[in-house]
Structure formats: C-alpha cells, structure tokens
Amino acid sequence: MDPNLLKKLNAARRERKAVIAVTDLGDGRDRLVHKGDAVAGDLGAALEAAFRTGKSGLASVEGREFFLNVHVPPARLVIIGAVHISQVLAPMARMAGFDVLVIDPRTAFATPERFEGTDLADDWPEDALKERPLDAFTALVAVTHDPKIDDFPLIEALRAGCFYIGALGSKKTHARRVDRLGEAGLAASLIGRIAAPIGLDIGAANPPEIAVAILAQVVAALRQRTPAAVPARDEA
Amino acid sequence: MTTETNLETLDPLATAESWMLAGRDVAVATVVETWGSAPRPVGSHLVIDAEGNFAGSVSGGCVEGAVISEAADVISSGEPRMLDFGVADETAWRVGLSCGGRIRVYVERVG
Numbered sequence: 001m002d003p004n005l006l007k008k009l010n011a012a013r014r015e016r017k018a019v020i021a022v023t024d025l026g027d028g029r030d031r032l033v034h035k036g037d038a039v040a041g042d043l044g045a046a047l048e049a050a051f052r053t054g055k056s057g058l059a060s061v062e063g064r065e066f067f068l069n070v071h072v073p074p075a076r077l078v079i080i081g082a083v084h085i086s087q088v089l090a091p092m093a094r095m096a097g098f099d100v101l102v103i104d105p106r107t108a109f110a111t112p113e114r115f116e117g118t119d120l121a122d123d124w125p126e127d128a129l130k131e132r133p134l135d136a137f138t139a140l141v142a143v144t145h146d147p148k149i150d151d152f153p154l155i156e157a158l159r160a161g162c163f164y165i166g167a168l169g170s171k172k173t174h175a176r177r178v179d180r181l182g183e184a185g186l187a188a189s190l191i192g193r194i195a196a197p198i199g200l201d202i203g204a205a206n207p208p209e210i211a212v213a214i215l216a217q218v219v220a221a222l223r224q225r226t227p228a229a230v231p232a233r234d235e236a
Numbered sequence: 237m238t239t240e241t242n243l244e245t246l247d248p249l250a251t252a253e254s255w256m257l258a259g260r261d262v263a264v265a266t267v268v269e270t271w272g273s274a275p276r277p278v279g280s281h282l283v284i285d286a287e288g289n290f291a292g293s294v295s296g297g298c299v300e301g302a303v304i305s306e307a308a309d310v311i312s313s314g315e316p317r318m319l320d321f322g323v324a325d326e327t328a329w330r331v332g333l334s335c336g337g338r339i340r341v342y343v344e345r346v347g
Binding site: 009028055057058069 | 250277
C-alpha cells in the first residue's frame with residue numbers, strides 16, 4: 001500500500017467523503033478514487049456500481065483482478081440534549097462507528113468537559129441544524145423532554161426522512177407531543193415513526209443502560225430498516 | 237486515558253498511519269473475498285507492525301495468528317501475499333474458521 005494513499009484515504013474518511021481504494025492484485029499497485037472522478041472503461045463501470053451499492057469486492061477487468069474497498073461516510077447520530085444519557089450515548093455511538101453531534105442551547109449542559117472528544121453545539125437546534133442539515137443517513141435522538149428544544153428537530157427529522165427518530169419521555173409526555181406535532185400539520189403516519197418511549201425494552205434502569213437501549217434501537221433501524229418491528233422500551 | 241485514544245485504536249487504518257508516521261514498518265491485511273458465514277465482511281482490515289503488534293480484525297480471532305506471522309514475511313520481503321482460510325483445506329486443522337466459512341485475505345506492506 002502506498003503511504004500517500006493511506007494518508008489520503010484517512011483524510012477523506014475524516015472529511016466524510018465517499019472514496020474507493022483500488023488495488024491491482026496482480027502487481028500490488030493502488031490508487032484512491034473519489035466519488036465523481038471519471039474512470040474510463042469497465043473499471044469505471046465497476047467503480048460506479050461499487051459507489052452505488054456501498055459494497056467492497058473484487059472486480060475482473062481485462063484479465064486483471066482488482067480489489068475495490070469502498071469507504072462511504074458512516075451514519076450520523078444527532079443527539080438533542082447534553083444530558084446524562086447523552087454523556088454515555090455519545091462515546092458509545094462513536095465506538096460503534098457513528099459520527100456524533102450533540103446539540104443543546106443550555107450552555108450549563110453543553111460543556112466540553114462533560115463531552116470530551118464529542119462534537120458539541122451549544123446553540124438552538126434551529127441554528128445548529130441550519131449549518132448541518134439532517135438527512136436519511138442520520139439518526140435523531142431527542143432527550144431533553146423540553147418541547148421548546150425537542151419539537152423543532154423532531155419535525156425536521158420527520159421531514160428529512162432520518163432513518164431513526166427517537167424521543168425520550170413518558171407515554172403521557174409523548175401523547176402531548178403527538179398532539180403538538182399534529183397541530184403543527186404533520187400526518188399521524190409520519191408522527192408514528194417516532195420511537196417513544198425511546199430504546200429497546202431491556203429493562204434499562206439508569207442512564208448508561210438507557211443509552212445501550214437507544215443505541216441498540218438505532219443500530220436495528222440502520223441494519224434492519226424495520227424500527228417499527230422492534231419492541232419499544234416501556235418507560236415510566 | 238481519553239476516549240479519543242480508544243477510538244483511534246479501534247480504527248485500524250488510523251492506527252496504521254500513526255505507526256507509519258512513527259517510523260514503524262507496517263503491513264495491512266484486508267478481507268477481499270468471503271464464502272458462507274464469514275465473521276468479518278469484505279473490506280475489513282487487520283494492521284500489523286514488525287514486532288507483531290496488531291489492530292483491527294479479519295476474522296474475529298480465528299485466523300489472526302496466522303495472518304500476523306505471514307505479515308512478518310511480507311514486511312521483510314515487501315512482496316504482497318494472498319492467503320486462503322477455510323474448513324476445506326489442510327490449514328483448517330491449525331487455524332480454520334469454526335463457523336464453516338471461507339475467507340481470502342490480501343496482505344501488503346505499507347511503502
């Protein structure tokens with residue numbers, strides 16, 4: 001492996017760019033191809049297919065064997081609320097391979113000391129999400145249970161089609177939330193996508209255990225794409 | 237110990253770069269093909285230095301030992317190697333995959 005390729009590959013991964021490391025298994029030569037780079041012929045077609053599916057694999061082109069290692073940006077997790085659960089969930093989710101962003105306008109909560117190593121925005125979600133909009137490759141977890149903070153990002157997440165949307169709060173809190181989102185003009189079927197009570201039903205009893213329940217539900221949504229089929233954690 | 241350090245040791249390609257920048261000889265092993273129930277998907281990396289330190293995984297523990305010893309040869313010769321592991325071949329008795337799958341692992345030196 002070319003040392004420069006290793007450096008460029010790691011830089012692209014840090015910048016959330018989609019790239020493929022192409023290795024000629026015959027002579028060991030390699031190069032990095034960015035999404036959108038023009039590559040001619042059958043290899044170009046194989047690269048295009050690999051970017052589309054996100055799957056790494058071998059490609060035989062004109063009698064030569066290439067290995068295409070696809071690196072697409074990891075799924076993102078946006079956490080609304082720099083609370084105790086988030087202090088555990090953020091590093092756990094980063095270990096699981098997610099790009100994590102924590103948003104909380106309450107500067108007493110959103111301190112670098114409480115979130116060492118985690119990307120943190122001490123702004124209102126209205127402002128923070130303007131710079132980094134939600135998308136289908138993002139999971140949104142709202143854990144402040146303050147409607148002033150949680151409602152806007154929940155609505156944005158439903159509109160952007162986030163692959164997972166979860167909100168902390170009791171059944172009563174969630175019922176009131178459903179009413180508010182309905183009044184804001186969102187269809188009941190859309191509001192039904194919100195996982196609430198949040199997290200898998202594993203009997204989680206404290207913030208770290210609740211973080212495990214939430215992360216497991218996010219992974220299930222990412223890998224199985226059936227969040228509705230996963231039983232919800234029963235929250236008091 | 238910060239979380240940042242933990243995360244870097246979990247990312248084999250980041251580990252390979254930091255070892256390389258520290259002047260260490262490094263080999264990168266990559267799963268290029270799998271058949272049946274393989275423990276790690278195509279594209280997974282194990283990185284190894286000349287002293288046998290390693291990060292990442294290509295099989296979840298079944299064949300890492302064999303890959304690490306092959307990597308020592310690859311680091312000294314500079315010649316990449318393709319390794320096959322599975323239950324069907326003789327090496328299965330020593331380092332086979334208990335899950336019954338087969339994997340092909342490409343091992344190359346950095347630089």
